[in-house]
Amino acid sequence: MIQIKHKYDCCGCSACMQICPKKCISLKEDKEGFLYPSINSSDCIDCHLCERICPIMNVGSPQKDVSVFAVTNSDEEIRMQSSSGGVFTLLAQKVINEGGVVFGAKFNDKWEVVHGYSETIEGLSQFRGSKYVQSELGNCFVDAKFFLNRGRKVLFSGTPCQIAGLHNYLRKHYDNLLTVDFVCHGVPSPGIWRKYLYEVFHHSTYKKNTASASSLNSMPVITGIEFRDKTLNGWKKFSFVVRGKSALKTDKNSVLLSDMHKDNLYMKGFLRNIYLRPSCYHCAFKSFRSQSDITLADFWGVEKFYPEMNDDKGVSLAFTCNRSLKEFLLSVCAKEIPLKYAANQNPSIFRSVRMRRNRDLFFSDLKKGKDLLESIEKRARWDRRETFRLTLIKLLEKVHLLNLIKKIIR
Ligand SMILES: Cc1cc2nc3c(=O)[nH]c(=O)nc-3n(C[C@H](O)[C@H](O)[C@H](O)COP(=O)(O)OP(=O)(O)OC[C@H]3O[C@@H](n4cnc5c(N)ncnc54)[C@H](O)[C@@H]3O)c2cc1C
Ligand code: SF4
Ligand code: SF4
Numbered sequence: 580m581i582q583i584k585h586k587y588d589c590c591g592c593s594a595c596m597q598i599c600p601k602k603c604i605s606l607k608e609d610k611e612g613f614l615y616p617s618i619n620s621s622d623c624i625d626c627h628l629c630e631r632i633c634p635i636m637n638v639g640s641p642q643k644d645v646s647v648f649a650v651t652n653s654d655e656e657i658r659m660q661s662s663s664g665g666v667f668t669l670l671a672q673k674v675i676n677e678g679g680v681v682f683g684a685k686f687n688d689k690w691e692v693v694h695g696y697s698e699t700i701e702g703l704s705q706f707r708g709s710k711y712v713q714s715e716l717g718n719c720f721v722d723a724k725f726f727l728n729r730g731r732k733v734l735f736s737g738t739p740c741q742i743a744g745l746h747n748y749l750r751k752h753y754d755n756l757l758t759v760d761f762v763c764h765g766v767p768s769p770g771i772w773r774k775y776l777y778e779v780f781h782h783s784t785y786k787k788n789t790a791s792a793s794s795l796n797s798m799p800v801i802t803g804i805e806f807r808d809k810t811l812n813g814w815k816k817f818s819f820v821v822r823g824k825s826a827l828k829t830d831k832n833s834v835l836l837s838d839m840h841k842d843n844l845y846m847k848g849f850l851r852n853i854y855l856r857p858s859c860y861h862c863a864f865k866s867f868r869s870q871s872d873i874t875l876a877d878f879w880g881v882e883k884f885y886p887e888m889n890d891d892k893g894v895s896l897a898f899t900c901n902r903s904l905k906e907f908l909l910s911v912c913a914k915e916i917p918l919k920y921a922a923n924q925n926p927s928i929f930r931s932v933r934m935r936r937n938r939d940l941f942f943s944d945l946k947k948g949k950d951l952l953e954s955i956e957k958r959a960r961w962d963r964r965e966t967f968r969l970t971l972i973k974l975l976e977k978v979h980l981l982n983l984i985k986k987i988i989r
């Protein structure tokens with residue numbers, strides 16, 4: 580039976596829960612707002628299946644000979660709705676047109692992020708766009724297996740740890756499965772996301788940090804959330820936008836909140852790593868270890884390599900070892916680039932983000948009952964001493980001095 584000694588030893592992929600033959604594993608939210616398995620040991624038959632398929636206990640090897648392409652979707656509308664170049668939709672449409680099923684992350688009616696599936700082209704819109712919250716998978720691995728065993732094509736998209744969890748759960752290769760993940764910075768806490776929405780939209784004390792805040796009444800109705808809106812300030816300076824209606828803004832698609840990502844409190848806390856899942860600071864799936872067929876990312880720095888593609892509407896990077904996917908990408912005019920160049924612009928390909936002491940301070944603020952928005956504001960500030968410490972560690976690591984010092988201390 581699975582036992583989690585340290586929080587960072589569980590990425591919350593739910594593979595153990597979905598495989599347990601006795602259904603004795605359920606997922607429970609911890610104080611930080613992340614889901615972890617909880618086992619009813621009296622029903623456990625010690626079959627060890629959960630341990631055998633856990634992607635953190637059975638980490639894959641890094642993929643070698645990965646080719647990298649710069650790609651955009653030629654449908655401008657779809658590209659504008661997507662986080663980078665809209666490659667996910669290109670692949671998903673192909674699978675649906677071949678009679679397949681597509682799994683991805685979407686919002687539910689409470690604006691929580693959950694996984695689901697679609698069998699139609701129209702249904703793909705709910706999956707488009709990055710949602711910076713850990714998604715709840717429910718029974719999606721079970722559902723995907725159901726379709727695969729019936730010979731349907733399945734595209735499953737998710738974080739690298741979710742894709743590794745799916746592969747381990749399936750325990751065999753399916754020719755009709757296409758897995759799509761992305762270069763992953765880390766996932767924020769669903770509990771913090773829930774609190775943030777409550778504080779901003781349902782709590783009358785919210786007054787600062789958005790130009791449009793004064794127009795919010797206590798109970799607006801949200802109709803859309805985009806973490807990466809490109810329509811207002813472009814792809815590079817993307818905005819966090821919430822649409823809906825309120826007492827003052829009666830059109831159901833009015834902009835209730837619109838902040839540049841660097842000014843929005845929730846995005847600041849995410850990008851400064853104060854409420855990511857513990858496993859994200861020690862991610863076991865870097866260097867393409869998820870065994871995903873294709874990995875997507877933003878092509879930051881495109882202007883230096885392919886200036887002609889730099890229209891600020893979004894360009895994707897696609898990493899793959901799969902020959903038929905390479906042929907498909909070339910057929911949609913993708914351009915190859917060296918892995919070294921892509922990696923220089925996107926450190927999350929190979930490295931986890933560092934845990935700062937501000938993360939502990941943030942969660943201890945909440946434990947003491949302090950205000951969420953004020954705590955994010957305070958703890959997301961760069962702490963000069965901490966930044967100096969981390970830069971020094973990075974430098975020492977580069978010249979291999981840190982390991983030497985550690986050995987001497989020991
Ligand atoms: C939490 C998170 C962290 C990321 N970190 C980086 C990074 O450090 N560097 C980088 O270059 N790119 C990162 N990305 C990926 C990037 O933002 C785009 O998703 C990627 O470039 C593909 O974009 P697209 O235009 O092809 O498609 P989009 O239409 O943007 O594709 C969205 C796809 O992502 C999936 N998805 C969205 N939110 C989630 C979620 N919460 N959990 C699981 N799957 C989700 C959807 O199912 C869909 O398949 C991250 C994405 C997420 C969700
Ligand atoms: S050992 Fe088997 S029965 Fe027990 S929790 Fe794990 S999967 Fe379930
Ligand atoms: S990583 Fe996944 S399989 Fe392993 S314990 Fe956590 S939820 Fe279960």
Ligand code: SF4
Pocket residue numbers: 590738739740741763764765766856858859860862863864
């Ligand atoms: S950083 Fe790693 S552990 Fe965290 S969500 Fe991404 S793939 Fe999973």
